[in-house]
Amino acid sequence: MESFIPPLLMNFMVNNNVALINPEILILAVLITNLLLACSPLKKDQEFSWWLSLTGTGLALVSLGILFVNVYFPTLMDNQITIQQHGVMNVLQVDLFSWVIRTLLTLGTFFVLLLTRRYVEEKASDIPGEFYVVLMGALLGGMLMASAVDLVMLFVALETLGISSYILVGYLRGDLKSAEAALKYLLYGGASTAVLLFGLSLLYGVSGGNTQYAAIADQLQRQLAPFGHAMMPVVPVMLTMIMAGFAFKLSAAPFHMWTPDVYEGAPTPVTAFLSVVSKIAGFGAAIRLLYLLLTLFGQWANVLSVLAVLSMTIGNVVALKQQNVKRLLAYSTIAHVGYMLTAMVVFSLNGISSLLYYLMTYLFMNLGAFAVVIYFANLTGREDIQAFAGLVRKRPGLALMFTIFLLSLAGIPITAGFFAKFFLFQSVVEGGTNYIWLIVLGLLNSTISLYYYLNIVRLMVIAEPSDAVAALPAEPNSIQSISSLGVVMTICLLATLGLGFFANPAYDLSVQAMTQMAFKNVFQHIQVSAVPFPGGGH
């Protein structure tokens, strides 16, 4: 096998740990195959592209599993293997943290693929396979974002995800709403990218022309030393721009304006992708970069607390009035980003670990909710909340699952959402009494959120069936159409119920990931003082 690879390339691969990005290479291969298939004169087959992408993503998951067993698990056992060995070509840091994020992303995309099957078939555009090419591109961008430790790499990855997302949103070419959403997304996204890029270029300048995080940290440390606590005037501008750029990507208020329109207009599986996969990737990149910046400019974490409070308040309050279930889930996403940002404010080991745990649960509960919405839309063609009325009488299982996902999003025990929220707030408390107001606001907000989640439950369980539900046949009409959605819903349901009870392994993994990532190794020469550490907070 090895003899087929030229020795030079082999050397390069071994020296640069290329094996660590096997999943990415797999995804890239699927992307290119799909692209070639779409361009080739062969028979165009949407179904085949779907199977290919699904298999590719599944193999990527397997390859991630192999990586865990071979690379990360030994690392967990033996601390002697340093993280430097996880660097790929000096631009990627493929450590346990990035493994967790990449696994979540791949899993999320795997589910989204299962969700898209019938949707894309029905609304197939003239170029078969194109949807999957772009989706794989988006996943690839997200995976690279999670490991990028270089400004250029970060930007390229970010844009790969971004541009792919614009295309995905506008996939329904005949649909006016989809086109509007794509254009809005493109304009907002483009502007925010410009702002972020400006911020990154300032960072590049301030750090004396370095693009690698470690070198930047090193340089900044030296440059800032003479200034003491006083800052270079350019620093506030730079930080504001970078934070604003990420806030756009994460749809944190007040940079959330695009979210509802885009989520409503986009094809529903794409909405699910944006609301879960894209957010996880954003958090992955933000954690890495902001860790670097917040260790030096710790007081800027307070800006994040403003973003957090605004996001959860605006998200929850505006969600109260929504009539469209996709818009409602859009605002609920904004609110959840707000909760998650509270952990970024404290930026302690436990805080970020809880954030990772939150992302895990969020993946399952939100994708589960979207799966139900898509399933329902497939059945009835409706997306307004009123259409769900009386669902329990026709499809008790579906209604029960949706109830559990919604209650988990609201943070009601015994679902994973409750545990995730509790851990998140608990880790914020550890950061000190200064942040107690943040928690009280967060808790009050989850009280508000229960109203609109419960409203759907109320409609499904209590209200008389809507005309859409009343028109449903008594038994599921075709087994095939549900099977792929059913798989997603079942897995998400099990995870939503199980992740809470078995939170310990998931959380321990998060802690290990965070311990390995930044908190010990990448910035080892930086004296970490600005950031409160676990256990040292009081």
Next chain:
Amino acid sequence: MADVLSFFNQYYLSILILLPLLFALIIPFLPDQPASDSQDGPESKQAKGIHTFAVLASVLIHLFAMLSWTGSWFGVITPKEELYHWLPSFGISYALGTDGLSQIMVILTTFLLTMSVVASTVYIKTRLKLYYSMLFILTSSLLGVFLARDAFLFLLFYELELIPMYLLIAIWGGPRRDYASMKFVLYTLFGSVFLIAGILAIFFYLDGAKGVETSEIFLFKTLDTHLVGTIPLLAQLWIFSALFIGFSVKLPVVPFHTWLPDAHVEAPTPVSMLLAGILLKMGAYGLVRFCFGFFPEAAVSLAPAVAVLAVINIVYTAGVALVQTDLKKLIAYSSVSHMGFVILGLAALNTTGFNGAVFVMFSHGIVSAALFMCVGSLYHRTHTRMIADYGGFGSVSPTIFYFFMFMSMASLGLPLLISFAGESLVFYGSFTSNAFHTLIQLGKLGSWQWTMQAAAGFSALGIVIGAAYLLWMLQRVFFGPLSERWQGKMTDANRSEVLVLATLALFVIAYGFAPKFLTHQYEDVVDKMATQYQFPDGKYTLSSTKEGRE
């Protein structure tokens, strides 16, 4: 045999919590109830089957719960504490345990569950399977609340109750059920905000403190031993207040009580029985366990405020009950008023007061459930709750009249009935209380040393008003001429209703004559709590428990 017994000893508490949940899972798989069952039509065979199954299940749960009742007949099982470190990095354990206090609350829960299920066979006609499933899930969460020995687990069960209760009110409730059930949920969750904040604050202070293992932070054991020494007094005051607010939404304490009349009025009768009988006691239990059990220093400082709240609760809501035109609302307000006695007893900070508070929790559970049953039996026949629509029912429904009268007498504290014992203990406790003594010593209260006595005196006013609204209500409902509207239409209580009311009446009399049978179940818990409140000047001596008993 011995093996079986030791197995049950080991896992008794978990089984007790899981048993109702098991029934809740079985019920959906019973044969379907035909959709044709309407509110008043004859019941189908399947519906009867579901009812019978639920009754049997609830009786079984009650009998199982009675196995650990420390009496000569029942004390077969001595349950062991269960401890499993669930999420050690967060200090969360799955810890269950029981003591006298938990035990009487568990018995009250399962007993009222049985009563409520029997009542349901009469009053609930639609969507039976969902109904009973929700009822049994609710029971599981209630049992969990009373048996949890870990603050997080407590919170988990405390919030778990929310959704089943919401659905019970929202599906089977009256015309304004949407509003009432949503109000109930939002108020409760608002209270939980303070509970979670308080519990997280406890974590903040105990994490890393000397002698505290991170994996055991939330255990009651840890809270009991380490809380006072570790947390600064000011923080204790804050946490006490947060927890107090959290529990007072559930109790409820004025001004957080407005959800309760709405919820009661809209809830179906069996659910009202549970709501008044046990759900309010979750708040009271939380106050006893957490606020007054773990925060003695804060409790001493804040007892005056609590006493004032208690007086407002008792007198104000009694006054509000006086002017109600809706029969169910009247009983709901009387419920709130009686819960004031619980916090008055707690504010006394002595054994007698605590004893009384717990006794009132139990007695009110039985009496209020019976009263709501009476109201329900009237509503079921007339489909109105307005007192003005009633009148003269004494002649056509003598059995309902008899039990309503009897339970009203119990509620207003007639001697030798159950409430009398609890309320007199509370009065005695608060009148002899030295709860303000430390403040007097500090010169902060000066001539206010009679405040506690004054509080007790004012509260007695609540009893007087209570007698007034109950007797006036009885007069308007049962005396006078029978209106044209009900001529020939009014019927008397049926067998199931008599069964429920008579069983409840039996306990009202039994514990009224011999309250000691109840108090000796929990007095060790209360005594232990009261030992925390010996005041430093030496003048204050623990009042002997003998005075408190008959």
